[in-house]
Amino acid sequence: MIWQEILLGLVKAIALIAVVMTMAGYTVLVERKVAAWIQGRPGPNRTRIPLLGNIPILGNFLTRLGIFQPAADGLKFLFKEEPLPGHVKKFYYVLAPLIAFIPAMTTMTVVPFGQWIHADTGEVVPLVLANIDIGILFLLAVSSLGVYGIILAGWSSNSKYPFMGGIRASAQMISYELAMGVSLLPVFMWYGGSLNLAEIAQAQAGTLSEVIPGIGVLFPKWTIVFQPLSALIFLVALFAETNRLPFDMPESETDLVAGFNTEYGAFKFGLFFVGEYTHIIIGSAVFTLLFLGGFNPPWVLLPAGWLGAVLSVLVFLVKTFSIVFFFVWIRWTLPRFRYDQVMNLGWKMLLPLSVLNLFIYAIAIAIYDTI
Amino acid sequence: MAIKVVERKPLSFAEKTYLPQIVGGLKITMKNLFKPTVTLEYPDERPEIPDGYRGVPTLVKDPNGREKCVSCQLCEFVCPPKAIRILPGSIDETSDRAHIEKAPQEFEINMLRCIYCGFCEEVCPEEAIFLKDMFSLSGMSREEMIHKKAKLYELGGTLPDAHYKWDKKKEAELSGGGHH
Numbered sequence: 001m002i003w004q005e006i007l008l009g010l011v012k013a014i015a016l017i018a019v020v021m022t023m024a025g026y027t028v029l030v031e032r033k034v035a036a037w038i039q040g041r042p043g044p045n046r047t048r049i050p051l052l053g054n055i056p057i058l059g060n061f062l063t064r065l066g067i068f069q070p071a072a073d074g075l076k077f078l079f080k081e082e083p084l085p086g087h088v089k090k091f092y093y094v095l096a097p098l099i100a101f102i103p104a105m106t107t108m109t110v111v112p113f114g115q116w117i118h119a120d121t122g123e124v125v126p127l128v129l130a131n132i133d134i135g136i137l138f139l140l141a142v143s144s145l146g147v148y149g150i151i152l153a154g155w156s157s158n159s160k161y162p163f164m165g166g167i168r169a170s171a172q173m174i175s176y177e178l179a180m181g182v183s184l185l186p187v188f189m190w191y192g193g194s195l196n197l198a199e200i201a202q203a204q205a206g207t208l209s210e211v212i213p214g215i216g217v218l219f220p221k222w223t224i225v226f227q228p229l230s231a232l233i234f235l236v237a238l239f240a241e242t243n244r245l246p247f248d249m250p251e252s253e254t255d256l257v258a259g260f261n262t263e264y265g266a267f268k269f270g271l272f273f274v275g276e277y278t279h280i281i282i283g284s285a286v287f288t289l290l291f292l293g294g295f296n297p298p299w300v301l302l303p304a305g306w307l308g309a310v311l312s313v314l315v316f317l318v319k320t321f322s323i324v325f326f327f328v329w330i331r332w333t334l335p336r337f338r339y340d341q342v343m344n345l346g347w348k349m350l351l352p353l354s355v356l357n358l359f360i361y362a363i364a365i366a367i368y369d370t371i
Numbered sequence: 372m373a374i375k376v377v378e379r380k381p382l383s384f385a386e387k388t389y390l391p392q393i394v395g396g397l398k399i400t401m402k403n404l405f406k407p408t409v410t411l412e413y414p415d416e417r418p419e420i421p422d423g424y425r426g427v428p429t430l431v432k433d434p435n436g437r438e439k440c441v442s443c444q445l446c447e448f449v450c451p452p453k454a455i456r457i458l459p460g461s462i463d464e465t466s467d468r469a470h471i472e473k474a475p476q477e478f479e480i481n482m483l484r485c486i487y488c489g490f491c492e493e494v495c496p497e498e499a500i501f502l503k504d505m506f507s508l509s510g511m512s513r514e515e516m517i518h519k520k521a522k523l524y525e526l527g528g529t530l531p532d533a534h535y536k537w538d539k540k541k542e543a544e545l546s547g548g549g550h551h
Contacts (some may be wrong), residue, residue, distance in 0.1 A: 038400045040409040333396040 003366040007131075016129060020108050030321075031277075031328050033066060038332045044069040077270030085157075085263055092156035095263065097271035100149025101102065102140045104278040110135040111285045112198040112306040114295045114313035118305040126198035131153055136188075139286060140181065143241070147173040148281060150243070150250050150344075151259045153272070157263035165259025166341060171252035172240055174345030176247075180237035182354040183230045186361035187223055187290055197286070201294025205301055220298035224291040229357045230365035231291040238287060240346070242279045249342055266313040284323035285316075292319050390456035420451040425489040428480055428504040429527030430497075432521070436529070437468075437537055439499035446500055452491035454484035455491060468537065478520040480509055496535075501527060 029044070036043025042150035044066035052066065062068070084090065105121015112135075133136060147169050191200050200223075208219040208226070224231040234322040240247040251259040261272050288294055295302075295312035302308040338343065385391050411418055420426070433439055441457035460476025462469050491500045503526065511517045518526070 034404065037404045037408075040403065040406060042408050042410065329397060329400060330393075333400045334393065354448065 016108060017105065020105065020278060021274065022283065023281055024069075024274050025275045027281060027324055028073065028273070029066055029070050030324060031331070032069070034325065034328045034333050035175050037044045038329075046169070047072045063101055074270070076284070077267050077273075078368075080266035082266045082268070086180070087158045088263060089156040089158060091251035092152050093263075094268070096149050096156055097268045097275070098149070098154035098264075099152060100146050101271040101278075103145040103149075104275040104282065107139050107143045107282045108195065108278070108285075110138050110197060111234035111282060112201060112289065112294070113285070113316050114309055115198070115302065116306075116309040117307040122304070124202065126202070127313065128198055131196070131198055133194075133196050136184070136290070137202075139197070139282075140184075140341065143279065143282065144173060145179055146275060149272070149275070153264065154250070154260040158277060159263055161256045161258075162260050162262045165252075165256050165262075166249040167253075168256075169243070169260065172342060172346070175255070175343060176237045176350070178234055179346060179350035180241060182351070182358055183233035184290070185358050186227055186230050189362060189365050190223070197289050197294075201289045201296065204293040205296040207299055217300070220293055220296075222291060222293040225258075226316070227361065229353070230361070231287075233354045233357065234291070236286060236345075236350060238283045239327070239330070240342070242283050242327075243276065244280065246337050247262050247342055248333040248336060248338060252336055254336070258297060267308065280324060280327055281320065284320045284327065287323050288316065288317060288319040292323075294319075376390045389459040417518065418505070424504050424506075425492075425502040426486045427482070427508050427526060428485060428491055428500055428502050428523075430478060430523040431501055431530045433532040433535065433537075434537070435535075438474050438524075439532075440475050440478065440495075441479075441497055441499075442473045444495060445494045445496065449490045449494045451488060451490065452486050453541065454481045454486075455479065456481070461525040467541075475520060477525060480518045481536055482510075482516045482518055482525060483513060497532075497534075499548075503527065 007130055033043040042064075045064045048059070048063045048066040049065065049068045049071070053063055082091070105305060109129040112126040112131070114127040116125045116127060117123070118125070131134070143271060147231060151166045154162045154164070154169065157163070162323070189204050194203075204221050204223060206221050207217050207223050209217045219225045239245075249259075250256075253259075256262070261269055264272060295316040297311065297315045302312050347367040410430075416501040430440055442457050444457050444459065447453075449458045456477070456479040457475050458477035459473050462472060462474050488501065489502050492502050505526070508516075
């Protein structure tokens with residue numbers, strides 16, 4: 001029996017890795033397409049694979065949409081020459097992309113992406129690889145390890161721009177991790193101290209009618225509705241954590257060439273790239289789970305049985321990809337902050353704001369609980 | 372000049388949070404997202420070349436198939452980078468224009484030197500050399516980039532002629548008018 005369980009776990013894990021990797025590839029495509037459309041270009045529209053691309057109308061449509069582009073991008077990374085510059089610290093240079101990639105892929109184990117309600121008993125089973133009680137804690141801890149990959153890459157490249165990128169990454173991580181953690185505390189307070197992502201998501205089903213009688217029916221019971229400030233601070237910190245514009249200090253193509261990955265090429269660069277986009281997907285998923293009701297559709301409750309399970313996964317994917325789209329949308333809207341502005345925003349604005357937010361909600365929740 | 376001090380309004384609270392501006396920016400980019408593309412998918416679609424565009428210089432013939440160039444060598448003389456080489460020659464004895472006009476025996480334009488200034492077109496008294504709308508010239512060797520007479524006529528083809536100089540001359544001669 002134990003072998004069966006191990007095998008089943010392995011199959012699930014591999015399936016999830018395949019799905020998340022594919023999603024990361026297509027997130028790159030979303031980025032390129034949305035960037036192109038915002039800038040008035042058509043975007044990638046030439047890649048065509050035999051069979052599927054030859055279907056009369058559909059093939060052309062998919063080609064224009066660039067559906068086959070991620071495969072071409074991935075293969076390009078695989079088949080390119082793998083240069084190892086002479087001036088790098090070789091061991092750490094090779095290690096760095098792995099350290100950036102592995103935590104990003106590890107965090108997805110605790111992300112619940114749906115739920116299945118037993119039709120007869122009403123038992124609720126979250127669809128997740130590891131339904132652990134310290135879910136969000138594990139996630140924050142592991143995902144912040146990813147920055148070590150960047151720091152290590154910056155240091156081991158033995159070159160000035162990567163080094164500056166690495167330093168910026170470390171400074172930025174320290175300043176935003178704090179605000180991020182503090183902004184999440186009111187959420188956990190509200191959900192009775194639970195750190196389990198699935199439980200938090202389940203608690204957001206339905207409408208606010210039981211909290212606010214009357215007009216509460218109009219609002220879905222999502223955390224963002226009654227804790228918008230936490231959501232805002234968390235979102236901003238998330239942008240900083242995932243090194244996305246306007247906070248892509250470690251990379252900043254314009255002033256640091258490409259920052260930490262200047263000296264990287266071929267598949268090692270590919271690992272950084274996939275890791276970064278996996279990070280964005282996981283970050284969006286966490287934001288969805290904590291603030292946007294997770295896999296619950298707005299207002300209505302999920303039906304029991306398989307239909308409900310499929311629906312919950314779809315709802316979750318739609319919400320996650322909306323946030324991914326928002327990430328991309330912001331990237332092509334806002335210019336990059338200057339380094340000192342990033343620090344100012346982190347320490348002088350977000351941190352005090354998140355502490356204030358924490359106090360207000362702590363008092364409010366205490367009052368709400370006593371009456 | 373008097374200095375005018377413009378009073379700068381203090382930022383409102385909403386402006387200080389920076390958020391309304393972000394929302395405004397997001398609106399603009401969202402609007403752009405749905406606009407049609409402004410680019411040209413180049414090798415498939417070609418830009419419309421305006422009249423008078425100075426592309427690759429070519430030699431043209433008149434609608435009767437007559438070589439217009441009389442190898443006066445003015446273009447060779449005016450060419451700033453000295454890209455044009457002309458070896459004047461006489462016209463074939465069987466032609467009715469033999470001993471009256473000349474024609475180039477060799478006509479070379481070195482496209483590696485040509486700067487597309489259009490002086491040759493401007494200076495040509497016979498309207499024989501034209502800069503066409505071709506703009507993406509490429510070749511695999513230096514020899515290929517030196518356009519010989521045959522290549523120049525092939526690129527130039529025939530252009531409509533406003534004068535029919537030779538026909539007029541013949542007509543005048545037949546009606547006893549001598550020189551036109």
